Amino acid sequence: MSASTAGPNPDNQIPKAPAEVGVSGSVTDLTPYLPPVDSEYDLEMTDLKGPEEAPAPVEVIFDCSDVEVHYGEHRAIRDVSLSFGLREVTALIGPSGCGKSTFLRCLNRMNDLIPGAKVGGHVIYHGQDLYADEIDPVQVRKRIGMVFQKPNPFPKSIYDNVAFGPRVVGMEGDMDEIVERALVRGALWDEVKDRLTENAFGMSGGQQQRLCIARALATDPDVLLMDEPCSALDPISTGRIEDLMAELKERISIVIVTHNMQQAARVSDKTAFFTVEMAEDEKRRTGVVVEYDATDTIFTNPSDKRTEDYVTGKFG
Ligand SMILES: Nc1ncnc2c1ncn2[C@@H]1O[C@H](COP(=O)(O)OP(=O)(O)OP(=O)(O)O)[C@@H](O)[C@H]1O
Numbered sequence: 003m004s005a006s007t008a009g010p011n012p013d014n015q016i017p018k019a020p021a022e023v024g025v026s027g028s029v030t031d032l033t034p035y036l037p038p039v040d041s042e043y044d045l046e047m048t049d050l051k052g053p054e055e056a057p058a059p060v061e062v063i064f065d066c067s068d069v070e071v072h073y074g075e076h077r078a079i080r081d082v083s084l085s086f087g088l089r090e091v092t093a094l095i096g097p098s099g100c101g102k103s104t105f106l107r108c109l110n111r112m113n114d115l116i117p118g119a120k121v122g123g124h125v126i127y128h129g130q131d132l133y134a135d136e137i138d139p140v141q142v143r144k145r146i147g148m149v150f151q152k153p154n155p156f157p158k159s160i161y162d163n164v165a166f167g168p169r170v171v172g173m174e175g176d177m178d179e180i181v182e183r184a185l186v187r188g189a190l191w192d193e194v195k196d197r198l199t200e201n202a203f204g205m206s207g208g209q210q211q212r213l214c215i216a217r218a219l220a221t222d223p224d225v226l227l228m229d230e231p232c233s234a235l236d237p238i239s240t241g242r243i244e245d246l247m248a249e250l251k252e253r254i255s256i257v258i259v260t261h262n263m264q265q266a267a268r269v270s271d272k273t274a275f276f277t278v279e280m281a282e283d284e285k286r287r288t289g290v291v292v293e294y295d296a297t298d299t300i301f302t303n304p305s306d307k308r309t310e311d312y313v314t315g316k317f318g
Pocket residue numbers: 073078096097098099100101102103104105116289
């Protein structure tokens with residue numbers, strides 16, 4: 003993958019999170035990307051403002067172009083060009099094997115951990131190529147957290163699970179406060195505040211999944227990637243996690259893979275439909291994006307017949 007020079011970020015650094023992030027605070031310190039205060043840019047921007055009622059443009063947090071992933075010889079996905087907005091929830095849907103998880107893992111360099119996996123194209127995060135040589139994958143995963151299908155707490159105490167990420171990345175501050183804040187944001191604090199030293203395996207499945215969300219939130223990410231986070235949960239736990247997503251969305255962006263069409267329709271602003279197709283020069287099928295649009299449009303008025311067949315349950 004070639005390095006990109008996109009964005010006014012000459013040092014090629016992932017922007018650092020502010021040390022303290024309040025509930026209404028900005029999650030991402032975009033200071034490196036803003037023009038100097040005294041520049042004429044401010045004036046120009048004011049002049050360019052649209053009418054009062056014009057909706058504020060959504061800031062792009064991820065801009066992916068022509069992303070493809072090979073596992074050895076097999077090209078699992080190709081030509082994936084999607085951009086995600088700040089504080090938006092984006093759902094990735096599509097039949098099994100179409101590459102949803104593969105693409106999701108491109109967004110925080112988790113495919114780096116899979117032997118033989120090779121990522122091509124561009125994944126631009128806040129104007130920065132995530133695959134540029136200078137980028138530290140550990141810092142990437144601090145800013146872009148991930149939650150998996152099956153709750154996967156570590157065999158440690160509840161406290162140590164949440165403190166794990168902050169310790170790895172050397173987060174400054176009072177660890178007790180960091181842990182409490184993450185558990186509050188994970189909608190779990192009231193249930194576990196008196197048993198923080200107990201082993202996480204003693205929690206219910208729904209609690210374990212919220213613990214994993216709290217663990218991902220502990221490093222103050224500004225993106226949360228969720229790969230079928232509710233598929234192992236009962237409807238009540240699923241509802242709690244969907245409520246939690248609605249709260250988190252006030253501050254962070256979420257990209258969620260789900261096989262549950264109702265869930266995609268309930269929680270997401272935008273939806274991308276993936277499918278698998280066979281290219282003429284290939285022996286195995288490759289995942290591609292068929293359609294990406296506002297969730298309402300995908301579910302009520304899709305422009306591609308394949309999307310319609312999938313969301314109405316005729317295919318997949
Ligand atoms: N670690 C891996 N090594 C080799 N091939 C892989 C690996 N992970 C995924 N693949 C292949 O890549 C393709 C896409 O898989 P992926 O898991 O991304 O699909 P998915 O859309 O998430 O499917 P599901 O809905 O079943 O989770 C499949 O052909 C799969 O076999």
